[in-house]
Amino acid sequence: MSEGPTGETVVELAKRRGFFFPSSGAYGGVAGFYTYGPEGAALKRHVEDAWRERFSVREDNLELDAPTIMPEPVFEASGHLDTFDDMLVECAECGESHRADHLVEGATGIEDAEALPIPEVETIVREEAIECPACGASLAGEPVTEFNLMFETAIGPGSGSPGYLRPETAQGIFVEFPLLREYARNQLPFGVTQIGRAYRNEISPRRAIVRVRELTQAELELFVDPETDRPDLSGVADTSLPLYSVEAQDGEGGPVEMTLGAAVSEGVLENEWIAYYLGIAAEWYERIGVDMDRFRFRQHLPGERAHYAADCWDAEAEVDGNWIEIAGFAYRGEYDLSKHAEHADEEFTVFRQYDEPVTVERATVDPDMSYLGPEFGGAAAGIAEELARLAERDREAFDGEAVVVTVDGESYEIPTEVTGFAVEEVTESGEHVVPHVVEPSFGVDRTVYTLIDHAYREDEVDDETRRFLAFEPEVAPTFVGVFPLMDRDGMGDRASALARELRESGFSVSYDDSGNIGRRYRRQDEVGTPFGVTVDYESVEDDTVTLRDRDSTRQIRLPSDELVGRLHELRYGRATFADLADEYEELTERAENPTET
């Protein structure tokens, strides 16, 4: 299936050229932690900027920046403390830890072993005679346990109070809903984004930055009124989506390519909000350089889906022969805000104003306490409360002479006349609703990995294999390399002045004057720099420079003072390199054949 490079190729290039590498290597490292070198840090930042532009700024959402450590009650409410677990099995022989569900999946072809109950997993381990991947000893009979993936720490001096590194940025948004609602002026829908670290104490981290213990997420939590809010699909209805629905996964045909509009009208995408975000996500992925032939949206199987999620789709990319999840799109209903409302001290609702005030009948009581008090003593207050509840629930109970209520297991008979029962007409201008949450959640590290993998190319240049990364200009770590042919005869000074000018015009620039020019081009090719500018002897004479295109290795010659404008056109897609090659054909040819002039 894969047309891309092997995982080894990506990991080797990433370390050698400074994209990413295992952290603290001088100390032997620790699994699941990776550091981004200069090229990777820039690539990752550009991915974050592009995400922010598309999912926060252009959608008019609010962006938040919350701490990564949060106190325990937050995760009691969110459910992470109880259920954010993976299945752990330890090898009695060598002590290595493994994810039991992954072993089961590998041995049986079961696709979502995570959803199986633990005893069943233990049975499969025994019956399939699964062995420890590290030492080969049998794991049959070893206990499978739930291991909570949150990193715990203690806040404050002494033994402190328990805190956890957030397992997702989302909780930093949900807990602040009461304030965020005010910043959004109490109007639904509104969205809040956050780009930041999240932490998962994975049992077996793997595949470089694909499954790490410290990751970067870009999340959007959209709060909507489930009754009245609908997305505007007009801008994305014609977007083509490769949809791998539950149904398609049941068959053999693979994902089905269809327009978003058709997918909604045919019911493949049941939720319009999810459809909306799949649409803008597909466009965004293509824009930043994901190979859309190695991309799909896969619907969660019923067993994968959290019980509260009405629907959930993953964005998946194919790297190194495997499909990996790079984003998830979930309709989470009222789950998150209801949970926090239950546990916290604030309201997590928004007031929905009716178009017109409505008049409703409401049954109320106003018990005569001067009767209830003397008659029932300490039970009087409880009786009054119960009467109020009863009036709301069942007005007919007040039709007779007396009403019977039960408080703390004891029955009391109250004369109806002392309950102050009445049915009133009340005018209500609106009601409090718990917003539903739509959550597009992106893994930044996996996106970075995908971009490197999908950008990897090899070709033949001057009878040698050339490796290069065909990054989109928007995300490439460096946009343009500047090289003096040699650092003498004024070429170095001109080139560094040019580099400065390009930097001040907002481009990311790499200046390189060491080694022969061919080696310098290769170096920039390998880190995916789209363009290279060379200052040569002719530049010093006639104030022109050469501009080299990474993908074609073609070069053109143009006047130095037109460079900034042209690079802007290339950067924002207003011109292609081929356009410029046509425009500057004469100048380029003249320079190549100076005797002809």
Add this chain to the structure above:
Amino acid sequence: MSEGPTGETVVELAKRRGFFFPSSGAYGGVAGFYTYGPEGAALKRHVEDAWRERFSVREDNLELDAPTIMPEPVFEASGHLDTFDDMLVECAECGESHRADHLVEGATGIEDAEALPIPEVETIVREEAIECPACGASLAGEPVTEFNLMFETAIGPGSGSPGYLRPETAQGIFVEFPLLREYARNQLPFGVTQIGRAYRNEISPRRAIVRVRELTQAELELFVDPETDRPDLSGVADTSLPLYSVEAQDGEGGPVEMTLGAAVSEGVLENEWIAYYLGIAAEWYERIGVDMDRFRFRQHLPGERAHYAADCWDAEAEVDGNWIEIAGFAYRGEYDLSKHAEHADEEFTVFRQYDEPVTVERATVDPDMSYLGPEFGGAAAGIAEELARLAERDREAFDGEAVVVTVDGESYEIPTEVTGFAVEEVTESGEHVVPHVVEPSFGVDRTVYTLIDHAYREDEVDDETRRFLAFEPEVAPTFVGVFPLMDRDGMGDRASALARELRESGFSVSYDDSGNIGRRYRRQDEVGTPFGVTVDYESVEDDTVTLRDRDSTRQIRLPSDELVGRLHELRYGRATFADLADEYEELTERAENPTET
């Protein structure tokens, strides 16, 4: 001293308008954790971007992005595990924890109680009868202990291996020196920057985002050859610096304003690298909006300085009547890399090539093991090693008939002729040097706090007190607000199209169509938006808009299609609002007095 707002004013405004607020308030919060709301997150990001532009991009440094969790051996080497402590005293009465050194400073006027030995602090607490600030009980006799400020956690399943949240971003750079050196092609000097989270489990967090437990740092580690590398001071020699040297702190006069050039030549700044960074930092602080009348560079007193730091200066800003440290500039010598070289498995040096190869005499031995072996048995190998060391140290020891060496406390006499002693001439092309570290380290949160405090203004507009934040356009959360006078008669559509156009031109835009126009102006004033564009009835007729200046509240009228160009001029300081007011005076007056046209 202060001309700024009170701390309460800043904190109230920050929460109401979405700059920052205590995290997880719905759960009662936990001291020392703050969340940036939409305005604060944007302000903070713009500060980070401005820092990156000045200290990383323009200086041609490498930027890194490392994990925040690091394994224990790193902090054994760095010394944080042993010495990153604060003095803790707990009240036996109410259980509250306090920083003992802060209590001592408050009670005595001692300035750096942190440097005192613990028994002395305990004595002062007793003699000064210091009381618990929380409950008033006497703390005399309570033990003062060292409390390590690192947050600890466990990495991996089971009991895991110990890991710590990094207390500074710097360690993520130092440990990767062996690889970073390669990315820098083994050439000194080179600098590496990182912007990211750091964690300090403060005993008593205070003053909002000034002393928090989770913070953001922007750090630069410059690796230099101490013998040969010098900064180019020519660009900053005339920069004026408010220097509060150790000497000046001894007197009454306060900081002394002098040019960087004079400070170096007069020896106030002894280290040229520190001088260089103070120069560019001063310019940068002014550029982003720090009030330079409430700013100084203060030299560390001998007691404050880490033992390895040759010199250290803090950038300090005055907020709420106090001076707070917002950055530190330290010459750390070879401390950091030597420590890691001692503890880790790699070399932390750079090869310094000599201008010309040098020939040196070297004394060597080549012991005759066929003699040493039979003669000394198991001690022979140790003797051979000791002979080699002795030859390097003291060649004259080999002048006589026999040499005496001591191995494991025993003396051995060896005939000189079997040692193979010789003096050779060796040609060396260079040597391995441990780079020295220059570290400018910036606190991003404190910078954000300072910018809000220093930007705070009050004036009278329409007989009401107006509060506004006079942010520089480069860092303001929003650059321009766009308002339809009312959302009808085509004004809303025009305004939102304009907002979209401005966003696509790279401006941060806030669109607001709710409430009366005066209230909308005030809202933008309070979040520091420099400019406002209003689309009114006239706009619909003649395609002009009004542009409002936050600081003067003055408005001018200009054609819509000239807006983007003019805003670019304002954004990059190529024009002031007053310039534009002159240029558009006629159009503006005509619009104000339509009958005159």
